[in-house]
Amino acid sequence: MTAPATPGGPGQPVIELRDVRKEFPGGAMAVDGVSLTVGAGTVFGVVGHSGAGKSTLLRLVNGLEEPTSGSVLVDGQDLSALGERGLRPVRREIGMVFQQFNLFRSRTVLGNVLYPLRLAGLDRAAARARAEETLDFVGLSGHGGRYPEQLSGGQRQRVGIARALTTRPKVLLCDEATSALDPQTTGEVLALLRRVNRELGVTILLITHEMEVVRGLCDRVAVMEEGKVVESGEVYEVFARPRHATTAAFVRSALHSAPCTAPRTGRCWSGCGPATRGGWSPCR
Amino acid sequence: MPVIDGAPVMDALAPLLRGHGVDFAFVHGGVGEVRGRPLGSVTLELRGEEAAVEAVAAGLASVTGTTAGAAAVPANATATATASGVKAGVR
Structure with missing residues (x-):
């Protein structure tokens, strides 16, 4: 049965997953009947624990994985119907930001940001102008001649974001970017990703295990567990009235608004867990 | 008690306390912003006659998802109302 689609915001759909399943050899079902829609201009978060299927979901959207069944549409095009050659123009509309930055260590900051532009066939002068403009946008003008190892983690991620943005994609996929x-x-x-969304109009699909990231950035959220979307909706409503136990636990991790009752009652209602067998950790 | 934008529970608090002659103290509070709107919860210790404390707790529970540990408590005992479950606040 087709799962009900997760509404994705007010804009035209840019990303659509329709009853997508992804089963790996050996029978592991990484994504199990997921339907969701990400509207244009939306920041859509997918939150879940390790192994929930988030990363596979992201790889399905940029065509690095093919669904076992169901369909993935980006900007109206069904990726399954496109060959490798047909995927190339679609991938140019998708920027990708990684947890570990994935920068070329042997290239300068400017060289990293130039790389996708040269691949796209821009001439040297136009590519350089575009790359410098993008570095300025992410707050790294003047850093173009430095190497990744000379930068802080935050600066490296800014380079990663600049590299993802420099081809002016419609969609940015963020894989545990923070x-x-x-x-x-x-x-x-x-804050930079918020500017990317608001000032450049880029639709963002991010996956994270941190509900604080969802709280700080996203318009809509889907909660994944064991390959399924167990809850989704507008961020405030999900925070205020979580319906699924996993969602409620994620919300508690981000709000810390109730006291630890363990010392008095032997059980904490605000979300802290047992630190050791027979004992309770204090709430954060 | 949950603090949710547009939810009526805070409006209901003062009349319930006045109506039943129950006093309160703040035990815990955590209210932040999500997408520019307030969200969190406050935990109150209700002080008063057993029946009155239970009535206030029940009144709050009926307004929204507020839950309270209004067990049989002596006049100088307390019930603790929070957002996340029923629990005894007797001490």
Whole structure:
């Protein structure tokens, strides 16, 4: 049976998954009947624990994985119907940001950002102008001659975002883009992604295990568990009235708004778990 | 008590307390912003006669998802109302 689609915001659909299943050899069902729609201009978060199927879902959207069944549409085009050659123009509309940045260590910052432009066939002068403009947008003008290892983690992720944006994609896919960063740097990168969405109109699909990221950036959220979307909706409504136990646990991890009741009642209702057998950890 | 934008529970609090002659103290509070709207919960210790405390707790529960541990409590005991489950606040 086709799962009900997860509404994706007010804009025209840019990404659509229709009853998508992805089964790996050995029978592991990484994505199990997921239907969701991401509207143009939306920041859509997919949150879940490790192994929930988030990364596979993202790889399905950029065509790195093919669904076992169901269909994935990007900008109205069914990726399954396109061959490798047909996927190339679709992939040019998709930028990708990675947790570990995935920069070329042997290339300068400018060289990293130039790379996709040269692949796309821009001449040297036009590519350089575009790359420098993009570096300026992410706050790294003047850093073009430096190498990734000379940069902080936050700066490296800015280079990663610049590289993803420099071909002016419609969609940005973010794979745990802030998970390797400290809280302050995470805030700076989230603020940059917010600018990418608002000022450039780029639709963002991000996956994360941190509900704080969803709270700080997303318009809509889907919660995944064991390959399925167990809950989805507008971010405030999901935070205010979570219906699924997994969602409620993620919300508690981001709000910390109730006290730890373990010392008095022997059980905490606000979400902290047992630190050790027979004992309770204090709430954060 | 949950603090949710547009939810009526905070409006119901003062009349319930006044109506039943129950006093309160803040035990815990955590209210932040999500997408520019307030969200969180506050935990109150209700102080008063057992029946009155239970009535206030029941009144709050009827308004929204507020839950309270209004067990049989002596006049100087407390019930704790939070957003996430029924629990005894007796001490």
